[in-house]
Amino acid sequence: MGTLSLSNFKEVKVPAPWGHISGRWYGNRTERPILAIHGFLDNLGTFDCLIPLLPDYIGVLCIDLPGHGRSSRLPPGMLYAVDVHMLVIPRVMKAYGWSKVSLMGHSLGGMISFLYTALAPHSVDMVISLDIVLPLNRVPKKAVGLVGQRLEKNLVEEDRQEPEPPSYTLSQLTKDVAKGSINSVTPEFAKHLLHRQVLQSQLYPDRFYFSRDERVKYTNIMQFESGLAEEMTKRIRRKPYLIIKGSSSPFVGKHCEKPIQILRQNNPHFEFYEVEGGTHHVHIHAAEECARYIVPFIRHHRPPVLTSGGLDGKEQQLKAEEERGRQERFFQRTKNSKL
Structure with missing residues (x-):
């Protein structure tokens, strides 16, 4: 098989x-x-x-x-x-x-x-x-504080008014994926995630940006x-x-x-x-x-x-x-x- x-x-x-x-x-x-x-x-x-x-x-x-x-x-x-x-x-x-x-x-x-x-x-x-x-x-006090921070940051992202998110080179985004995963996803494997979550910038054609909803960071x-x-x-x-x-x-x-x-x-x-x-x-x-x-x-x-x-x-x-x-x-x- x-x-x-x-x-x-x-x-x-x-x-x-x-x-x-x-x-x-x-x-x-x-x-x-x-x-x-x-x-x-x-x-x-x-x-x-x-x-x-x-x-x-x-x-x-x-x-x-x-x-x-x-x-x-x-x-x-x-x-x-x-x-x-x-x-x-x-x-x-x-x-x-x-x-x-x-x-x-x-x-x-x-x-x-x-x-x-x-x-x-x-x-x-x-x-x-x-x-x-x-x-x-999590310690209850810390957990409550974390939920409060997420609520506030969620509102900030919701109110953000931009023509498009900040854009970067693919090399920079690759490093960002590795850093964001605490190096659990090494740069050589970052491509597997990037192909579904970046779009080419309309302002800077040689750059790309994360296309996900930034509010998900505060799930x-x-x-x-x-x-x-x-x-x-x-x-x-x-x-x-x-x-x-x-x-x-x-x-x-x-x-x-x-x-x-x-x-x-x-x-x-x-x-x-x-x-x-x-x-x-x-x-x-x-x-x-x-x-x-x-x-x-x-x-x-x-x-x-x-x-x-x-x-x-x-x-x-x-x-x-x-x-x-x-x-x-x-x-x-x-x-x-x-x-």
Whole structure:
């Protein structure tokens, strides 16, 4: 069996009351795909390195969240927030007539996937979470101050009157992406994000500017009190759930220990792996390592539909590959059992 091609996609637009949700549907378009959701300030290009490593029998629909990439901005007066983004999932499901959804999310996309799965577990059949479980816990006083600052800055951006945003050379924007990600996205990989989020300046033709809605920088991230986080995690029950952590990333830390313990309890479909040397964008700079765990997980929980006319040896091959994957996952789960 082959893998997806980064050039085999269909541009899609899902209607929304404020405009549309933009996306690219890679691979198989005859069956329900995996819905892939990017992280904070990113866009669907974040999955460019991972897509060519995934099995080609299943499609992957990567979307730009509102205000990101090529998706429409929210109207003036609206605040970007995690729960607002979460509603994109049922909106996409309704547009395509899905009763179930398979989710893959990085960072903010992983938070959104967790929230939706906890609130609507009956409609989710599997989750792949890349370097995230829950938002980082903050001291209450600091959290309140941060929300206040975001509200004020959101109003400043809303009132800003400019013919177009400040523009820069592509080299400068590449460095800006690296700096903004705290070097989690190195300059060599920045191109995967830039191709969806910059436009050429009309004032200075040799320069470009970020086309995203600058209000997304002040997205309201929900703060989880430990008790609420645990109760929400319990609702996920025995749902197939894969978490991949970058070893040098702080986003899956001590505040996730109890939720991970709950996800692990009595759930033979929960898997957790740590990629050595991985930073927060582990799926970009360590895509092959991530695929080692993601591909067997997909094949196990979203296997190909085999017909009698297409078995000729493939069934045995798939069984052998799944068994090898099962043994490797068992070894890794044993290795990471202390987490």
